[in-house]
Amino acid sequence: MAVRKLLAPVLGLALLAAVGAGAWYSHARLKGESAASAAAQQVQAQQVTLRGLIGSEKEAFFADPRVQQALAAQGLHVTVETAGSRAIAAGFDASRYDFGFPSGAPAAQQLKAKAKAAAVFNPFYTPIVFASWRPIAEILLANGIATKHGDYYELTDLPALMKLVENGTRWQDLKASEAFATRKSVLVSSTDVRTSNSAAMYLALASYLANRQQIVQSQEDVDRVMPMVAPLFLRQGFQEQSSAGPFEDYLALGMGKAPLLVAYESQLVAFWLKNPNQRQRDMVLIYPRPTVFSKHVLVPYTAAGARLGTALENDPALRALAHEYGFRTGGDSHGPEGWAKRGVNVPEVLVDVIDPPSFEWLERMIVGIDARFK
Structure with missing residues (x-):
């Protein structure tokens, strides 16, 4: 009988603790799901579709599903058309494109002036x-x-x-x-x-x-x-x-x-x-x-184009993928170091x-x- 009297308060406390823990877990889970949902909604709200005119040597890079996935993680869905760099500089049309991405600094210089771009981006070069x-x-x-x-x-x-x-x-x-x-x-x-x-x-x-x-x-x-x-x-x-x-x-x-x-x-x-x-x-x-x-210079015509330029310059995953296509980049690894490990010197x-x-x-x-x- 004495044992029962001693166990009753202990069991009561354990029950209360279990109920409290369950309530806390449920609240934390709901809070986490709410935060994840809010983050997803924020990413969805930031998703933009943009279109650009690029040099042909970058076409395979933008077509790579891994690149598309990395860009999607940045809220960017990119479609591209190809043209020669001189044609890109001459064909500035902000009504059709969000950015121009020629393969040389001289063409980009002309394009920047036409677009009146405040800044340009230099994600890779060769x-x-x-x-x-x-x-x-x-x-x-x-x-x-x-x-x-x-x-x-x-x-x-x-x-x-x-x-x-x-x-x-x-x-x-x-x-x-x-x-x-x-x-x-x-x-x-x-x-x-x-x-x-x-x-x-x-x-x-x-x-x-x-x-x-x-x-x-x-x-x-x-x-x-x-x-x-x-x-x-x-x-x-x-x-x-x-x-x-x-x-x-x-x-x-x-x-x-x-x-x-x-x-x-x-x-x-x-x-x-x-x-x-x-x-x-x-x-x-x-x-x-x-x-x-040959510097690959992205000239943004819109805010979405500038977002793409920032992502290409700064995202480590996109830089690593640029190396897969033989481009040199900034960042901690410039390309040749990784290529040498794979037998390309x-x-x-x-x-x-x-x-x-x-x-x-x-x-x-x-x-x-x-x-x-x-």
Whole structure:
């Protein structure tokens, strides 16, 4: 009987504690569900659909379901159309698009002025390279024009290569050219300079050399370099309007089609990352010295466009996905460190880099070349 008297208060207290704990748990759960619902409603309210005009080399990035998912987590649903960088700069239309995303700083400079954008975003960048083949690189090496650095080459005497192009030298006339003893003239293939950024960056590089290794910045400079740079494009024959087509031909048709192709580093890096079994092929990257960076600059036309630019610059998941497509970025990891772990070795830092001319002077050279095409 005494035991019962002692147990009764204890059991009562335990019952009260259980009821209290249940009530607290129920309240906490309801509060948590309410907070989650409010957060979901807030995200839903912040969801925006936006549309942009981009360079073709970023089309696969935006089409990637992982990128779309990462953007959705930021409340962004993005649809894109592609065009050449010069066309993007010329075709500013804030009634149709929320942003323009060309592949070069000069086009972005013009676009920023047209859009009267307060700020632009630079989420990723890539250097201009020559996509080539090991036999071609070895011929350049034997002729003292290139040097080898592990898996890649550097074109250390770019003026000498430009001289071969200017003189119409044929591959068979070069020393140790047995692997490519053709009557084809030494020529660097590019896209159409009138529409495409990669060709415009090649023009920036060639004009720098033709202008006594100075950036073109006056009409006098333009007049000086035009007789030397215009033939680099006029002698190529048909040129495609964007960088995707020539790179597909490079992969499919081999070195006979284009022994040296102006390309973005990102194109070949992305291909190797996606197709590791293809690394044993003779495809190589040749880095011209100097080279020029192609900056992918997002110019917002609307607040939604600015949200996208902020997300691309700052979200670690989106930066990591940009690396998957061969782009270099800011942040803690810039790209090359991770690529090396997967067997794709490129220079971590490029020091011999020039800036392209401003939009005005680059445009004057392009217009001058266009006039010679007609």
